[in-house]
Amino acid sequence: MPRDNYTGLLAFVTVAQEGSFTRAAARLGVSQSALSHTIKTLEANLGIRLLTRTTRNVSPTQAGERLYRNISTQMAEIDAEVQALSDFRDKPAGTIRVTATDHAIRTILWPRLAAFLPRYPDIKVELICDYGLSDISAERYDAGVRFGEQLAQGMIGIRIGPDERFALVGSKAYFSRNPSPGTPHELVSHQCVNLRLPTHGGLYVWEFKKKGGKAINVRTNGQLVFNSMYEVLEGAIAGFGLAYVPESLARPHITAGRLVRVLEEWCPLWSGYHLYYPNRRQPSQAMRLLVEALRYRPQGVK
Template sequence: MRQQENYNNLHAFLVVAQEASFTRAAGKLGISQSALSHIIKQLETRLGVQLFTRTTRSLSLTQAGQKLFGAVEQGFQKIDNELKKLAHFRTSPAGLVRINTGSQVVNTLLLPKLADFSENYPDIQLELISENRFVDIVAEGFDAGVRFGNAVAEGMIAVPISAETRMAAVASPDYFHRYGFPKKVRDLEQHQCIGYRLDSGGLFLWEFHHNNETIKIKPQGRWIFNEDTPALIAAKKGLGIAYLPEDQVVAELASGELIRIFSEQSHVFPSFYLYYPHRNVSPALRAVIDALRM
C-alpha cells in the first residue's frame, strides 16, 4: 500500500520556499529552526530528492524543489479558498434548506410566508417536499419539518408558525338543496361525506365536540382522496360534504360557493410548528425560522 504523505511536512516545505529562509520560516511556523531542518530532511529522504540548495548566505530551490513547490502552492491555495467559502457559509445565509411537510401546509402556510424570501436572501435555495406521511427528517436528509404541535417528534426543537387550525364541514348550495341540511352531527353518517385516506390506510375520522362530548364520524360516501385540494374541488362540484381546514375555504365561504355547517362544534387542531433537531442551525435555516416564526 502506498504510504500517505504527511501534509504538515509539505506545508513546512511551502513556508520555507516562500520565505527563502529557515530562520524566518521557523518563526512563522512557531517551531525551532533545528526542528524545521529535521522536517525538511525527512521530506527529502521520503521523496528521495534534494529540495533545497543551501549555502552559508542563501537558500534556493533545486529543480525538483521548484516542481514540488508549484504543485504544493497550488494545492494549498485551493484548500485556503475552500476554507474561506466555508467561513462565508457559516456566517452568511446561503445554501439549500430542505423542509418536509404536508402539501396543504406548503400551499396555505409556507408559500404565503416565504413569497418574498428569495428577494431578501438570494443565496438561499428552498426545497419544500410535500408528503402526508410522517418522516424521520434526520434520516431522510431534511433540515426541518412542519407538523401540528402534538405530532412533533420527541427531542426536536419546535417553533410555532401558525395559529390553531379549526376544521370546517362544507358543501355546495346545490348539494344541500338536493340532500338537505343535517340537523345533528350524527346525521352526517347518512350523508355523502368526502373521505380522506391516510397513509396508514385508514380513513381520517371527522371529530366534533358538543356538550363536553367528542363525536367521531367515519365518512360514508362515494368519493375518497388523499389530499385536500381534490376534496375541495369535489365539494364545490356538489359531490358531497368535505371536512377541511377553514383557512382553505375562506374564499369559497365568502362567495357563497360553499356553505359551512356545525361551525362551533368542529374540531380545532393545535398550531403548526417548524421543528428541527438541534439549536446549532445554519444561517440559512435560521433565516427561514425567523421568516416563519409567529
C-alpha cells in the same frame, strides 16, 4: 472497509428512501449509471446484497433493511453538520428540505419564502408536499410542518401560523337533496369527500369536539377520495358530498355562496401550524434565518 464507502452508504440510504434509482439519482445530482455503479461497489465491498431490484421498484433486502434502520438517522445528522459549516462562510448558504401539506405550503411557507429567498441567494429551500406525517430524521428532511397537537417528542416546535379551525361544508345542490346533519354521528349516512393519508393508506378520520364535551371521531364514506385537501374541497363544491377542510381554505367559497357550513359549534380550534426539527441538531445559520422568517407574529407584534 474502504474509505469511499461513505459515498456508497449515502447512495444506499437515498435509494432506500426513494424506492427508485431514477428519483435517487435526481436527488443526489448524479446519473443513474453512476449511482448503480456506486451501489454495486458498496455491495461488493460488504460482500452482501443490500437492494432487491425489480422492473417496477427497488426495496432493501433483509440485510439492507437492518443497515438502513441503523444508519439513516446518523447519515442525516452528518449531513446536517456538514450543512452547518456554511456558518463559517461570508454568506449564509445551504439546502433546507421541508415537508408539509399543500395547504401549509400555499398559505404559510410560500408567501414568506417569496420575500425571504431573494435576500439570500445562496440558500436553497426544497418543499416536499406530504400528508404522511413523515419521520423527518429518517427521511433526511431538515424540518417539517404540522399542527401543534401533532408534534412528535424530541422536537423543537416554532409556531408559524395562527390557530386554525376546520369547517364542515357542502354545496347548496347537495343540501337540496340531503338534510343537514344535526350531530357528527349523522355523518355516517351522508356522502363525504375523503382524504387518503399515505402513512398507513387509511382515510383521514374526522375529529369533532363541542365546547366542554368529549371528542368524537367519525369515519365517513363516499364516492370520492383524494390525497389533497384542495381536491377534497373541489369535490364538495361540485356537489359530490360533504368535506372537512381548513376553515381558511373554505371561507372564500362560503362567503361567495358556493358552500354552506354546518356543525360549526362542533369544530374545535387547533393550535396552528408549527415548524419543527430535532432538538439534538444544532441548526445551521441558513436554518436559523429561515426559522425567523417563518416565525408567526400576530398583527401588531414585530
